[in-house]
Amino acid sequence: MKQEPKSTLSRRALFAGAGTAGAVVAAAGLAPAVLQPSAATGELKEPPLRGGGYQLTEHVKRYYQTTLV
Numbered sequence: 001m002k003q004e005p006k007s008t009l010s011r012r013a014l015f016a017g018a019g020t021a022g023a024v025v026a027a028a029g030l031a032p033a034v035l036q037p038s039a040a041t042g043e044l045k046e047p048p049l050r051g052g053g054y055q056l057t058e059h060v061k062r063y064y065q066t067t068l069v
Helices: 011-035 058-067
Strands: none
Touching: none
16 A cells, blocks of 8 residues: 655645735735825815815715715
8 A cells, every 4th residue: 555645735834825925916916006106186285374174175075975865
Protein backbone atom coordinates (compact mmCIF):
# COMPACT_ATOMS: atom_id res chain seq x y z
CA MET A 1 0.00 0.00 0.00
CA LYS A 2 1.22 3.44 -0.93
CA GLN A 3 0.69 6.31 1.42
CA GLU A 4 -0.55 9.56 -0.06
CA PRO A 5 1.66 12.53 0.83
CA LYS A 6 -0.11 14.72 3.36
CA SER A 7 -0.80 18.25 2.17
CA THR A 8 1.16 20.90 4.02
CA LEU A 9 -1.48 23.50 3.21
CA SER A 10 -3.95 23.70 6.06
CA ARG A 11 -7.44 25.09 5.82
CA ARG A 12 -6.51 27.95 8.16
CA ALA A 13 -3.54 28.95 5.98
CA LEU A 14 -5.69 28.76 2.86
CA PHE A 15 -8.34 31.11 4.27
CA ALA A 16 -5.71 33.49 5.66
CA GLY A 17 -4.05 33.67 2.24
CA ALA A 18 -7.37 34.24 0.51
CA GLY A 19 -8.24 37.03 2.93
CA THR A 20 -4.88 38.69 2.42
CA ALA A 21 -5.20 38.44 -1.35
CA GLY A 22 -8.68 39.99 -1.18
CA ALA A 23 -7.39 42.89 0.91
CA VAL A 24 -4.55 43.52 -1.54
CA VAL A 25 -6.96 43.52 -4.49
CA ALA A 26 -9.31 45.92 -2.70
CA ALA A 27 -6.45 48.28 -1.84
CA ALA A 28 -5.18 48.17 -5.41
CA GLY A 29 -8.65 49.00 -6.68
CA LEU A 30 -8.93 52.04 -4.42
CA ALA A 31 -5.43 53.38 -5.03
CA PRO A 32 -6.18 55.06 -8.40
CA ALA A 33 -9.25 56.76 -6.92
CA VAL A 34 -7.17 58.19 -4.08
CA LEU A 35 -4.40 59.47 -6.31
CA GLN A 36 -6.56 61.17 -8.94
CA PRO A 37 -8.45 64.34 -8.00
CA SER A 38 -12.18 64.09 -8.29
CA ALA A 39 -13.79 65.91 -11.22
CA ALA A 40 -16.93 66.54 -9.15
CA THR A 41 -15.24 68.88 -6.69
CA GLY A 42 -15.15 71.82 -9.10
CA GLU A 43 -13.79 75.14 -7.98
CA LEU A 44 -13.72 75.87 -4.27
CA LYS A 45 -15.53 78.98 -3.13
CA GLU A 46 -14.16 81.24 -0.43
CA PRO A 47 -15.86 80.74 2.95
CA PRO A 48 -18.13 83.54 4.16
CA LEU A 49 -16.51 86.18 6.35
CA ARG A 50 -19.03 85.79 9.19
CA GLY A 51 -19.16 81.99 9.22
CA GLY A 52 -22.26 80.08 8.25
CA GLY A 53 -20.77 77.83 5.58
CA TYR A 54 -24.10 76.19 4.70
CA GLN A 55 -24.94 76.52 1.02
CA LEU A 56 -28.06 75.26 -0.71
CA THR A 57 -26.51 73.27 -3.55
CA GLU A 58 -28.03 70.85 -6.04
CA HIS A 59 -26.74 67.98 -3.93
CA VAL A 60 -28.56 69.30 -0.85
CA LYS A 61 -31.74 69.87 -2.86
CA ARG A 62 -31.63 66.27 -4.13
CA TYR A 63 -31.20 65.04 -0.55
CA TYR A 64 -34.22 67.02 0.60
CA GLN A 65 -36.26 65.53 -2.26
CA THR A 66 -35.39 62.01 -1.07
CA THR A 67 -36.61 62.76 2.47
CA LEU A 68 -40.11 63.76 1.40
CA VAL A 69 -42.74 61.24 2.42
